[in-house]
Amino acid sequence: MLPSVATASAAVMPTNSEGLAPSTIYCYAIASDQSLNARTGFRTAPTSDSTAPVRFLAFGDSGGGGSDQYALLDQMLNFPYHLIIHTGDLAYDNGTIGQFDTNVFKVYADLFRNIPFFPAAGNHEYNTAGAAPFHSVFALPQTSTDRLWYSYDWGFVHFAVLDTEADYVTQVAWLAQDLASTSMPWKIVYLHRPPYSSGEHGSDTGLRTKLQPILETYHVQLVLAGHDHDYERMKPQNGTAFVVTGGGGIGTRGVGVSEFTGFSAEVIHFVYGEVGPNELVLHAVDATGVEFDSLVVPR
Numbered sequence: 101m102l103p104s105v106a107t108a109s110a111a112v113m114p115t116n117s118e119g120l121a122p123s124t125i126y127c128y129a130i131a132s133d134q135s136l137n138a139r140t141g142f143r144t145a146p147t148s149d150s151t152a153p154v155r156f157l158a159f160g161d162s163g164g165g166g167s168d169q170y171a172l173l174d175q176m177l178n179f180p181y182h183l184i185i186h187t188g189d190l191a192y193d194n195g196t197i198g199q200f201d202t203n204v205f206k207v208y209a210d211l212f213r214n215i216p217f218f219p220a221a222g223n224h225e226y227n228t229a230g231a232a233p234f235h236s237v238f239a240l241p242q243t244s245t246d247r248l249w250y251s252y253d254w255g256f257v258h259f260a261v262l263d264t265e266a267d268y269v270t271q272v273a274w275l276a277q278d279l280a281s282t283s284m285p286w287k288i289v290y291l292h293r294p295p296y297s298s299g300e301h302g303s304d305t306g307l308r309t310k311l312q313p314i315l316e317t318y319h320v321q322l323v324l325a326g327h328d329h330d331y332e333r334m335k336p337q338n339g340t341a342f343v344v345t346g347g348g349g350i351g352t353r354g355v356g357v358s359e360f361t362g363f364s365a366e367v368i369h370f371v372y373g374e375v376g377p378n379e380l381v382l383h384a385v386d387a388t389g390v391e392f393d394s395l396v397v398p399r
Contacts, residue, residue, distance in 0.1 A: 160326025188222025299328025
């Protein structure tokens with residue numbers, strides 16, 4: 101089970117950028133005019149020279165409020181991780197404030213009060229006012245009023261988050277600059293539309309063409325995507341591992357096999373990553389708690 105005091109606050113605690121000490125537990129309570137909620141807490145991110153493993157949970161295409169989403173949530177409570185990342189389409193169907201409240205914050209309240217949550221925007225978020233509700237409910241690192249891509253470090257891992265509903269050329273230029281400026285030994289990129297996929301939507305080949313040279317140049321070890329409601333692990337592509345994790349609870353769709361496919365399945369699931377100094381192990385877990393696939397990525 102997760103520890104009672106995990107790694108950061110609701111959605112989203114900045115990673116040690118506002119005067120907080122690293123690897124430190126901070127307690128807090130939310131007060132109103134009528135009452136003071138029970139005390140709880142979060143732990144800030146470690147420093148980049150820490151050798152402790154970084155553990156994260158990732159999923160996408162989740163927020164419909166149905167039984168699959170809640171079944172998967174029950175399994176999420178059984179793994180110890182430091183942060184949660186999301187590959188987009190959080191609040192079905194249209195990313196409204198009401199849908200964020202009902203299908204995201206109500207569902208994941210027990211996770212968000214202690215663990216940081218760093219989402220990518222999906223196409224469904226853009227169904228309402230150009231993703232304005234997404235902007236308003238999350239305080240994300242380095243974000244601004246006109247963009248939904250950003251990056252951050254957690255220990256020795258650098259995460260870069262792209263917005264596949266926005267201009268690719270601009271973002272690829274930003275990503276190249278961002279990756280060139282980091283000294284972290286591990287680099288993970290995540291986004292909504294998949295560069296490689298055998299699912300219903302298929303590969304975004306335009307994105308792949310623009311993104312692949314950057315991933316190779318800066319030695320990105322892992323790319324996570326959503327959009328297709330399935331799980332697919334690709335064969336390594338020029339040194340980068342690609343995984344589609346779009347079975348977060350809204351339902352599944354059929355997935356095929358392509359020449360680049362290592363394994364694929366139509367399954368409700370999340371992935372759980374453990375990043376050590378020399379290798380990353382990614383576990384794919386279904387809504388019954390069974391690990392049905394895994395991947396080892398060398399540094």
